[in-house]
Amino acid sequence: MKVLVIGGDGYCGWATALHLSNRGYEVGILDNLVRRHWDQQLCIDTLTPIAPIHQRIQRWKDLTGKSIDLYVGDINDYSFLIESLLEFEPEAVVHFGEQRSAPFSMIDREHAVLTQTNNVVGTLNILYAIREHFPDCHLVKLGTMGEYGTPNIDIEEGYITIEHNGRKDTLPYPKQPGSFYHLSKVHDSHNIHFACKIWGLRATDLNQGVVYGVLTDETGMDEMLINRLDYDGVFGTALNRFCIQAAIGHPLTVYGKGGQTRAFLDIRDTVRCVELAIATPAEPGQFRVFNQFTEMFSVSNLAMMVKKAGNAVGLDVDIQNMENPRVELEDHYFNAKNTNLLDLGLQPHYLSDSLLDSLLNFAIKYKGRVDKNEILPKVSWRNPGSAKIAK
Template identity: 65%
Template sequence: MRVLVAGGDGFCGWPTALYLSAQGHEVFIADNYSRRGWDEELGTNSLTEISDLPTRVARWQETSGREIGYASGDLTDERYVYEIVDRFRPDAFVHFAEQRSAPYSMIDRSHAVFTQVNNVVGNLNIMYAIGEIVPECHLIKLGTMGEYGTPNIDIEEGYITIEHNGRTDTLPYPKQPGSFYHLSKVHDSHNIHFACKIWGLRATDLNQGVVYNVETDETASDPVLANRFDYDGIFGTALNRFCAQAASGNDITVYGGGGQTRGFIDIRDTVRCIELAANNPAERGEFRVFNQFTEQWSVLELGQLVAKVAQTLDLEPNLVHLENPRVEKETHYYKAANTRLIDLGLKPHLLNEETVEKLLLIAMENRDRIHPETFAPQVNWRKPHYK
């Protein structure tokens, strides 16, 4: 298959591009390196040292014998999008290339506007290019479980059947996003659903949970192929941040009571889910939704797990509770369906002490790259800021 991976230089995109290439697919990466630029803006960095994309791609060809093409550009530039789609003619378009941080989108007005323009306009350009140039191409779009929020009923996979005033219909599951980032994903979902109905596009929306771990077989095979490890308070997920805090002798900081529960998935399962979606494409005109997570954890449970494993490595982190900077329920019901990818053959890697130990060891080996000042929450959900 010819697979175009937008955002192929990023945390999910890079291991996905390598994995698909290793499976024999012809892979092309589109990226504008903005994720690296946000590190500079925020005064942070990947805990693991990552090479530039040309060096990465060259090393992959050297070690695997397989070539990955790439072209730098911005998806909000429609001419760039049309050019790469026309040049590569993908069978599948994997779309990771969006600003993915909820805290980043909530910093101030300019970051909220940037997030929504970047994400929604880039996705619209992709839809139009596919519809005009390669209408048989399968759009595989990374969504988020955060689109659903935390409703007091079970979360279904994209759709829910309801009865109202004696009539029954199956409708898109109600969305209750918790940030301007999550709202941008909701807009994407609605736009793609509409395009499937009117143009006959085929699309799979992967509502992914929080991704943990950093290594796949491919990225771990050579230091130059290493994946990024985000640990700061803006882009770092809770588990990564807890590991970096423990490894650097800082407190493990849980926001609020820590009862916030979400779906989680190992990066090794992320790349497999993309392959499963690509190998089993949606039908023409079909907008299907897969909930891409494998297990549920609360923030407090994650903090306690990291603290427990850290003690076996002669670390002694304190677990403390901070005032929650976010506007979210800290105690809530959470039960989400996630059967469709399992039915296609996904065999999950579940979070355990061994995985946490590996993350802690990576953090300990790279202590000199940790900026502890970036751990603290820097964004206040409760007050709008102009910039």
């Protein structure tokens, strides 16, 4: 099967592209490489040294003999998108090509508009391109568990059956997003659902939890294939940030009370979930929603786990509660369903002491690349424009 990975130079996209290629899929990557530009703009860098995309792809071919096609350009440029699709002729499109950071979207008006324009318009372009030229192509779209927010009821997988005034219906699950980024994902979900309903497209929305880890079978083959690992206050996610903070002797930065509970999964499960979705495509007109995660933890739970694992490898790890830069509940109910991917055959990697030990050792190896000025958050939900960001 021919699979085009949009956003294939990013954290999830790169690991997915290599995994699918290794599994025998014919893979293409489409990416405008803007994520690298944003690093330069924000004066930050991934913990791991990332080679240029052409070198990464060539190294993959040298090691495996497998080729990955590359299309460098922006999906907001519709003519470029159509030209690339017609040349590659995908049977499935995996869409990671979005601005994926909540703090980035909350920096100021400009970054909020950039996020929503890039994400919503880009996805709309993909929907129209598939409708016009590849109507049987299966769209696998990366959503986020953050679309749901923290409701005081169980979170179902995309849909909920309700009774009201004596009548019953199954409806899309209510969304309570917590940033302009998460709002863009909600808009995407609504647009894809609509396109499936009126055009008969087939799509799977993967509402992914917070991803952690670096290594997959493929990204661990050679240092030039290594994945990025973000630790800064804009793009860094909780567990990865905590491990890097522990490695350099910085207190673990727990926002507020630390009771915020979220869904998590290993990067190795991310790539497997995408493969499972591709291998069992949605039916024409069907908009499937899978909650893509394996475990749920509070931020405080994560910090304690990292502290314990750090102590076990000789690190002196402290935990520091700090003022929460976000507007969010810090003590709440959170219980989400995640059976669809397990039913398809996902065998999860669970967060364990050995995995934390591995991630910590990885952080220790590259700790000399850490810029300590980027450890603390700089973006405030309540005070947009307060962060000093280069233009």
